[in-house]
Amino acid sequence: xxxxxxxxxxxxxxxxxxxxxxxxxxxxxxxxxxxxxxxxxxxxxxxxxxxxxxxxxxxxxxxxxxxxx
Amino acid sequence: xxxxxxxxxxxxxxxxxxxxxxxxxxxxxxxxxxxxxxxxxxxxxxxxxxxxxxxxxxxxxxxxxxxxxxxxxxxxxxxxxxxxxxxxxxxxxxxxxxxxxxxxxxxxxxxxxxxxxxxxxxxxxxxxxxxxxxxxxxxxxxxxxxxxxxxxxxxxxxxxxxxxxxxxxxxxxxxxxxxxxxxxxxxxxxxxxxxxxxxxxxxxxxxxxxxxxxxxxxxxxxxxxxxxxxxxxxxxxxxxxxxxxxxxxxxxxxxxxxx
Numbered sequence: 001x002x003x004x005x006x007x008x009x010x011x012x013x014x015x016x017x018x019x020x021x022x023x024x025x026x027x028x029x030x031x032x033x034x035x036x037x038x039x040x041x042x043x044x045x046x047x048x049x050x051x052x053x054x055x056x057x058x059x060x061x062x063x064x065x066x067x068x069x
Numbered sequence: 070x071x072x073x074x075x076x077x078x079x080x081x082x083x084x085x086x087x088x089x090x091x092x093x094x095x096x097x098x099x100x101x102x103x104x105x106x107x108x109x110x111x112x113x114x115x116x117x118x119x120x121x122x123x124x125x126x127x128x129x130x131x132x133x134x135x136x137x138x139x140x141x142x143x144x145x146x147x148x149x150x151x152x153x154x155x156x157x158x159x160x161x162x163x164x165x166x167x168x169x170x171x172x173x174x175x176x177x178x179x180x181x182x183x184x185x186x187x188x189x190x191x192x193x194x195x196x197x198x199x200x201x202x203x204x205x206x207x208x209x210x211x212x213x214x215x216x217x218x219x220x221x222x223x224x225x226x227x228x229x230x231x232x233x234x235x236x237x238x239x240x241x242x243x244x245x246x247x248x249x250x251x252x253x254x255x256x257x258x259x260x261x262x263x264x265x266x267x268x269x270x271x272x273x274x275x276x277x278x279x280x281x282x283x284x285x286x287x288x289x290x291x292x293x294x295x296x297x298x299x300x301x302x303x304x305x306x307x308x309x310x311x312x313x314x315x316x317x318x319x320x321x322x323x324x325x326x327x328x
Binding site: 062064066 | 091116120123256
């Protein structure tokens, strides 16, 4: 199996290739409805999660809401 | 029926108390405090999902989003660029275009960098955001924010989390006089009387987090704040008497026995 390395939330992360953002979120048990995803500094619309492929060396940020003032 | 509602950018809120979701002893206590506060808008922060530990419960499981409007903040951002990026992420995560805009200029005081704040406001307003900027209690800066398209201005009462109360009441009054948008006193409240005072000065709303979350009994303090904000608002609308140096008798001066 091919493994590709991405930067996920600032850290090195290995994923099996190929992977869509939707599949990446599923593999991390993250509810796609509650997060925002930035792919190589481009913020993705939710409908684009299915079509966006994460490739070797890509930078992915996944954020959610936490407690704050 | 509450007729004294808060109107921001065409959206009506029943409560003039806006509260945070940070620093509570637990999510369960937070949910109870939210209920007791009567607030219908809560702030949240935007942070990276913890990839290595997915066990942590989601904040949104403890917020009734059918009753509560979620206002994401850009807390922790030190430049306009960072704040704009965070606001855009918040929009995608929450599907609303409202943001509590924070651009911090100093770590110890958490005072805003107003230059960056005005710039970020301008950018986000152009992108269709409803921007509520957290600012210093400076009437000129507030006017510039309003000119940049801010939907409200949110001057601080005192540094975030300080609990010092309203440090410059005269500026809050002047900001209220100058502003055509709602004025929300954000940060610095320590106890109920601080919130009342802010509302008496003419603030349209008060935003707080630590004063409730950090109280020994957050749920009781949430109720105290609900009553305090309502009380201050009523007093403001009622119109207080002028201050005088000497006494004026409340009882008749005629008809005294033995005179």
